[in-house]
Amino acid sequence: MITVETKNLTKKIGNEIILKDVNTKFENKKIYGIVGRNGSGKTMFLKSLCGFLTPTSGTVLINQKDIYKEEMFSNNVGISFSNSNYIKDLTGFENLELIANIKKQISKEDIIDALKKVNLLKEKDKKYGKYSLGMKQKLDIAQAIMEKPEILLLDEPFNGLDDESVKLIKKLIIDLKNGGNTIIIATHIKDDIENFCDEVIRFDMGTIVNK
Ligand SMILES: Nc1ncnc2c1ncn2[C@@H]1O[C@H](COP(=O)(O)OP(=O)(O)O)[C@@H](O)[C@H]1O
Ligand SMILES: [Mg+2]
Numbered sequence: 089m090i091t092v093e094t095k096n097l098t099k100k101i102g103n104e105i106i107l108k109d110v111n112t113k114f115e116n117k118k119i120y121g122i123v124g125r126n127g128s129g130k131t132m133f134l135k136s137l138c139g140f141l142t143p144t145s146g147t148v149l150i151n152q153k154d155i156y157k158e159e160m161f162s163n164n165v166g167i168s169f170s171n172s173n174y175i176k177d178l179t180g181f182e183n184l185e186l187i188a189n190i191k192k193q194i195s196k197e198d199i200i201d202a203l204k205k206v207n208l209l210k211e212k213d214k215k216y217g218k219y220s221l222g223m224k225q226k227l228d229i230a231q232a233i234m235e236k237p238e239i240l241l242l243d244e245p246f247n248g249l250d251d252e253s254v255k256l257i258k259k260l261i262i263d264l265k266n267g268g269n270t271i272i273i274a275t276h277i278k279d280d281i282e283n284f285c286d287e288v289i290r291f292d293m294g295t296i297v298n299k
Contacts, residue, residue: 094148097110128291167243174224201234
């Protein structure tokens with residue numbers, strides 16, 4: 089059982105307010121959607137949840153602990169960003185292996201299992217540079233799930249995917265939820281998630297808005 093909360097989470101960069109008084113509470117076994125137009129702060133919000141963006145004020149609490157005070161980098165939170173720094177000349181599998189070697193506790197079987205789940209096993213030995221956008225998206229998701237995080241943060245996971253792949257990824261997300269995971273999905277495409285998430289949180293100009 090894991091809880092993630094933000095309390096008055098605020099981030100300023102220079103004079104720009106990126107996040108403003110964001111109060112959220114995420115519970116187990118639910119799929120959350122973060123919806124909002126481009127630039128509304130979705131990616132920055134996800135980054136703040138996994139320890140990548142120190143707040144200007146306010147807190148991010150994982151299991152009641154302030155992750156920026158305790159300096160614990162949570163292994164419970166896995167994140168999939170669409171612009172991860174993969175190496176073009178390595179295969180998809182080798183890229184994941186490289187990341188797994190840094191994190192230690194991920195085995196080859198975990199990588200294969202993750203690739204299977206996103207239906208990328210056939211392309212695992214293809215060079216990343218030759219991947220289509222959809223394959224890259226799937227690799228991002230495989231990377232996030234290979235360490236079996238309790239909380240999965242997915243940033244625009246449906247970008248560039250054809251209908252069939254969107255269905256596959258949605259099914260995978262539901263399976264993860266049924267397996268006890270919490271999934272937080274950020275997207276600028278409302279149709280992606282309105283009927284799919286247990287809860288939808290709307291962002292505009294770095295803050296939560298009603299409808
Ligand atoms: N590295 C950065 N430095 C300063 N401002 C940034 C940086 N990255 C994003 N921003 C700003 O933060 C705001 C929110 O961006 P972002 O979270 O990427 O939006 P979204 O994911 O909803 O499209 C935007 O105004 C953007 O210009
Ligand atoms: Mg974004």
